[in-house]
Amino acid sequence: MGDMVVPLSRCLLVSALLFSIGVVGVITRRNTLVIYMSVELMLNAVNLSLVAFSRHLHQLDGQVMALFVMTVAAAEVSVGLGLIVAIFRNREHTVDVDSMNVMKW
Amino acid sequence: MSAQAVLFTIFAALAVVSGVLVIRLPNPIHSALALIGNLVSIAVLYYTLNAPFLMAVQLIVYAGAIVVLFLFVVMLLSSRGEVHARKHLMWLAPAAWIGALLTFLGAFAMIAMDGGRVARPSDAVVVGDPASIGVLLFGKYLLPFEATSILLLAALVGAMYLGRRGESGEVEDYGGAEEANDG
Numbered sequence: 001m002g003d004m005v006v007p008l009s010r011c012l013l014v015s016a017l018l019f020s021i022g023v024v025g026v027i028t029r030r031n032t033l034v035i036y037m038s039v040e041l042m043l044n045a046v047n048l049s050l051v052a053f054s055r056h057l058h059q060l061d062g063q064v065m066a067l068f069v070m071t072v073a074a075a076e077v078s079v080g081l082g083l084i085v086a087i088f089r090n091r092e093h094t095v096d097v098d099s100m101n102v103m104k105w
Numbered sequence: 106m107s108a109q110a111v112l113f114t115i116f117a118a119l120a121v122v123s124g125v126l127v128i129r130l131p132n133p134i135h136s137a138l139a140l141i142g143n144l145v146s147i148a149v150l151y152y153t154l155n156a157p158f159l160m161a162v163q164l165i166v167y168a169g170a171i172v173v174l175f176l177f178v179v180m181l182l183s184s185r186g187e188v189h190a191r192k193h194l195m196w197l198a199p200a201a202w203i204g205a206l207l208t209f210l211g212a213f214a215m216i217a218m219d220g221g222r223v224a225r226p227s228d229a230v231v232v233g234d235p236a237s238i239g240v241l242l243f244g245k246y247l248l249p250f251e252a253t254s255i256l257l258l259a260a261l262v263g264a265m266y267l268g269r270r271g272e273s274g275e276v277e278d279y280g281g282a283e284e285a286n287d288g
Contacts, residue, residue, distance in 0.1 A: 012215050020204070027197065041127060061245075070162060071253045078261070082267035085182065
C-alpha cells in the first residue's frame with residue numbers, strides 16, 4: 001500500500017458530503033426511524049474522517065477512536081429503538097416526530 | 106491512478122448516492138436497504154484507507170447487527186400510515202447557503218493542505234490489522250475500553266427496561282393521564 005494514493009482532501013470531502021446528507025435527513029424527515037438512520041450516516045461520516053486522518057498521520061489512534069464511535073453508536077441505536085418502540089406502544093401508535101411533542105403525559 | 110484510488114472513487118460515489126437515497130426514499134424499509142449500501146461502501150473505503158480490521162467490524166456490527174435491528178423495528182412499527190417529509194423549509198435557506206459557503210472554503214483549505222508537509226510521529230505506513238489495534242486497545246486505551254463496556258451494559262439494561270411489558274403481561278397503560286390531558 002503506497003503512501004498518498006488517496007489524498008486526504010478527497011476523504012474529508014466525502015466525509016463532509018455524507019455528514020451534510022445526514023443533517024439534511026434529520027431536518028427534513030419526520031419518520032423517527034429515518035431520522036435515526038440519518039444520525040447513523042453522520043456518525044459514519046465522522047468515522048471516515050477519523051480513519052482518513054489516521055492514515056494521513058501514520059497513527060492508529062484514529063482507528064481506535066472510530067471503533068469507540070461504533071460501540072457508542074450501537075448502544076445509542078439499541079436504546080433509541082427501544083424508546084421508539086415504547087413510545088409507539090404507549091402513545092400515538094405512530095413514528096411521526098411531530099406527534100412526539102410532549103415530555104410528559 | 107492506483108487500484109486503491111479507483112476503488113475509493115467508485116465506492117465514495119456509491120456511498121454518497123446511497124446516502125441520498127436513505128433520506129429521499131419515502132418507504133423506511135427502502136431507506137434501511139439503502140443504508141446497507143451506504144455502510145458497505147464505507148467499509149470498502151476503510152479498506153482503501155489501510156483499515157482492514159475496521160472494515161470487518163463495520164460489516165459485522167453496522168451492516169449486520171444495527172441494520173437488522175432497524176429493519177426489525179421498521180417492520181414492527183411503521184407499516185401503517187405513511188409519514189411524509191416536511192414541506193415548509195424555506196426558513197432554512199440562509200443556513201443552507203452559509204453552510205455551502207463554509208463547505209467550499211473548507212474544501213479549498215483541505216486541497217491546499219494536501220501539498221503541505223505534515224509532522225508525523227513516524228514515516229512508516231501503518232495498517233490497522235487486528236493485532237496492532239488490539240495492542241492499542243488494551244494498552245493505551247484500556248480505560249476508555251472498560252468505560253465502553255460499562256456503557257454497553259447500561260444500554261443493555263436500559264433497552265430491556267424500555268422493552269418490558271407491564272405487570273399483567275399487557276401493554277403498560279398510561280391511558281388515564283392521557284385522557285386527562287386531552288380532555
